[in-house]
Structures are given as C-alpha cells and as structure tokens.
Amino acid sequence: MNDEDLVREFRKGDTEAFSELVRRHSKPLTMMILKIVRDSEEARDISQAALLKAYESLPRFLMASSFKTWLYRIALNAVKDYLRKRKPQTFPDVLDDLPNRDPPAPDQLDKARYLERLRSAIEELPEKQRLTLQLRIYEEMNYKAIADVLGGTEGSARVNFFQATKTLREKLGSTK
Amino acid sequence: MKTLDCQNVEKWVIEELDQGLTTERMTALDDHCSQCVSCRDIRTEMTTLFSAIAADVPEDPGEEYWKYYHASLKARLQEKKAPQNWWLPWRVAAASALLAMVLLAVTLLTFDRTQKVAAVPQDESSVVMEELYQLYGPVSDETVTPANLQEQALALALLDGREAPDDAIIGWFEVEYEPNHALL
Numbered sequence: 518m519n520d521e522d523l524v525r526e527f528r529k530g531d532t533e534a535f536s537e538l539v540r541r542h543s544k545p546l547t548m549m550i551l552k553i554v555r556d557s558e559e560a561r562d563i564s565q566a567a568l569l570k571a572y573e574s575l576p577r578f579l580m581a582s583s584f585k586t587w588l589y590r591i592a593l594n595a596v597k598d599y600l601r602k603r604k605p606q607t608f609p610d611v612l613d614d615l616p617n618r619d620p621p622a623p624d625q626l627d628k629a630r631y632l633e634r635l636r637s638a639i640e641e642l643p644e645k646q647r648l649t650l651q652l653r654i655y656e657e658m659n660y661k662a663i664a665d666v667l668g669g670t671e672g673s674a675r676v677n678f679f680q681a682t683k684t685l686r687e688k689l690g691s692t693k
Numbered sequence: 694m695k696t697l698d699c700q701n702v703e704k705w706v707i708e709e710l711d712q713g714l715t716t717e718r719m720t721a722l723d724d725h726c727s728q729c730v731s732c733r734d735i736r737t738e739m740t741t742l743f744s745a746i747a748a749d750v751p752e753d754p755g756e757e758y759w760k761y762y763h764a765s766l767k768a769r770l771q772e773k774k775a776p777q778n779w780w781l782p783w784r785v786a787a788a789s790a791l792l793a794m795v796l797l798a799v800t801l802l803t804f805d806r807t808q809k810v811a812a813v814p815q816d817e818s819s820v821v822m823e824e825l826y827q828l829y830g831p832v833s834d835e836t837v838t839p840a841n842l843q844e845q846a847l848a849l850a851l852l853d854g855r856e857a858p859d860d861a862i863i864g865w866f867e868v869e870y871e872p873n874h875a876l877l
Contacts, residue, residue: 539766547762548753557754565766572770635745653711654746682707685746686738 520584527575535572542585543568546592552655553596553648554603555636563599567592582665589666597644631689638688645669646681653678697725702732703739710743 518526520541526534543564551560570591571578578587639647648667652658658666660674667674697705697718705722708714714722726733 535770539763543762543766544759551751551754555751557751557758561758561762561765565762565769568766569769569773572773631741632745632749635742635749639746650746654743655750678711679704679707682739682742683703686703686735686742689742690738 521580524575524578524580524584535575538571538584539568542588546588549589549652549656550592550596553651554599559599563595564592567595570595586662586665593648593666596648600644634689635685638685641688642681642684646677646684649674649677650681650685697721699725699729699732702726702729703735706736706739710739 518537520538523534523538527538546567547560547564550563551557554560554563567588571588574591578584582590639650642650645667649663652663652666653660660671660678663674664671669677702722702725705714705718709719709722722736726736
C-alpha cells in the first residue's frame with residue numbers, strides 16, 4: 518500500500534494507517550531535521566510537532582503533492598520558525614569529535630577549525646540558501662523537490678544553491 | 694569545442710560537483726585549470742567545501758532515542774482525538790453565508806444606485822423651488838415655462854452673488870407682461 522492509499526484509509530477512519538505513515542517517515546524526517554538544527558532534542562520536538570500537525574490536518578490535505586512532500590513542507594516550516602527564534606549558535610568544540618584524546622595532529626586541528634568555520638558560515642547564510650544547500654547535499658533532493666518543499670521554482674532553487682556554495686567558498690577561502 | 698573563461702569557472706566547478714558536467718565541458722574545465730592557477734585553486738577549494746559539508750552529518754542518535762521518540766509520539770497522538778471531517782459542514786455553512794452576503798451586497802448596491810439617480814435631480818429641483826418660493830412666492834408646476842427657467846437662472850445667479858445672464862434678465866422683464874405667469 519502506498520502513502521496515498523494509507524491517507525485514504527486514514528480518512529475513512531483507519532487510525533492504524535497513520536501509524537504506518539509514521540513508521541515510514543518519522544526516522545528520515547527526524548534525521549533531516551537533525552542535520553539542519555544539530556540538536557537531537559529539538560529535532561525530536563520539531564519532528565513530532567510536524568507529525569501531529571499532519572495528523573490533525575490530514576482530512577484537509579488535497580493530495581496535490583505527495584504525502585512526503587506535504588509532510589516535509591510542514592516540518593521545514595517548523596524548522597524555519599525554530600531557526601528564526603534560535604540565537605546564533607555556538608557549536609560544541611569540534612575537537613571533541615576527534616577520534617582520540619591525544620594531542621591532535623596539526624592536520625586534524627586544521628580540519629577541526631575548518632569545520633567550525635564551515636558550520637558558522639552555513640548558519641550565517643540566508644535561510645533559503647542554507648536550507649537549499651542542506652537539502653541538496655544531505656538529502657540529495659533534486660531541485661524540483663526542493664522547490665516543492667521550500668516554495669519557489671526549480672530555477673530559484675538552483676540559484677540559491679549556487680549562491681550558497683559561492684558564499685561559503687569565499688568566506689572559507691583556502692583554509693582547511 | 695566550447696572555450697572557457699575565468700568568469701565561468703566557478704559555475705562550472707559547482708555544476709561538476711553537484712550534478713556532473715558533460716564530457717565536452719569537463720575537458721574544457723580540465724584544460725583551463727591546467728593553465729590557470731587561480732581557477733585551479735577555486736576548483737580545489739570548492740571540492741574541499743563539498744566534501745566537508747557532505748561529511749559533516751550528525752550520527753544516528755541510537756536505539757534508545759528512537760524508542761523514546763515513538764513512545765512519546767504515541768502518547769501525544771493519543772491525547773488528540775481522531776480528526777473528523779468537521780470542516781465539511783463548516784465549509785458548506787461558510788460558503789452559504791458568503792453567497793448570502795454577496796447577494797445582499799449586490800441588492801443593496803443596486804438599490805442605492807437607483808435611489809441616487811432618482812434622488813439627486815429631485816433634491817436639487819426642490820432646493821431651487823424652495824429658494825424661488827422664498828424670493829417670489831409659490832410657483833405651481835403648470836407655470837414652468839421657458840420663461841420660468843430664466844427666472845430660476847436669474848434667481849440662482851442673484852443668490853450666488855453672480856452676475857445674472859443677460860437673457861435671464863431680459864426674460865424676466867418679458868414675462869411680466871404675460872398674463873398667465875404665476876409670479877404676477
């Protein structure tokens with residue numbers, strides 16, 4: 518049974534159909550949110566809020582897009598709200614992520630610093646550029662799908678991706 | 694073969710890393726970068742950037758996280774009642790109300806317009822007649838002749854403090870000799 522069949526079943530009163538939709542989508546959805554917000558507790562809250570919203574709004578879902586696109590759109594709107602409210606993030610020391618506690622090699626230090634600067638630079642990108650970049654690279658979404666979930670056109674999604682990568686390269690320069 | 698200048702290198706490099714380039718473009722990019730140090734640097738920086746972003750992915754939070762996730766989501770879902778098609782009767786009611794409002798608005802607007810068209814000349818004429826009455830006494834409808842109209846023009850001109858038109862003054866004196874004129 519595909520998602521659309523499950524939606525129809527749910528509308529007829531079969532609440533188990535929604536449980537199946539949750540089983541299919543909750544983990545990828547939460548991981549997508551986690552990659553953007555980088556906080557597992559927040560990712561859980563946002564993901565659950567999106568699923569609850571979908572549960573309540575499903576009778577009004579016109580099925581003009583796929584259930585997945587619709588659900589991701591709900592979730593990304595919640596992510597946008599969260600990012601707007603959140604203070605500029607200070608990332609946990611990326612050196613903690615290094616594999617051992619011995620003094621890091623210069624190469625590792627360079628990589629860690631680069632990563633720290635990269636995360637900050639991504640945070641500073643305009644919202645749409647940032648989300649386009651993250652959906653394109655982390656989720657490997659095509660530009661049409663990105664436009665569907667974020668709004669706008671396929672062309673504007675391409676431009677946002679190009680601008681985001683250009684800005685990041687200019688900010689990070691040749692440091693590694 | 695398509696040539697490449699430095700201005701387009703960054704765009705082509707992003708395309709290369711994002712979706713890939715055609716063989717023809719890839720060759721052009723390789724040839725250009727082999728000769729141009731700054732463009733080669735751009736390509737290297739962009740490659741580093743793409744691989745760093747792709748590698749910087751948070752790990753799966755683990756089994757416990759997902760167990761708690763599903764348990765808490767289930768609890769939150771149970772707090773909510775299964776959604777009904779409550780919106781359907783509301784939509785019908787809202788559509789009916791809207792239709793009724795539109796009909797009412799159309800009726801009222803149409804009514805107002807006809808009232809205004811009919812009312813304006815009546816109001817103006819009654820004001821004129823009132824002024825004439827105050828100046829010259831009662832004037833019956835039967836007495837409205839071209840000469841009366843001249844009288845009215847004269848009266849209005851006097852009221853407004855304007856100079857009365859010549860033919861109105863002449864008309865006024867002429868009608869004094871007409872035996873049927875009500876003002877006499």
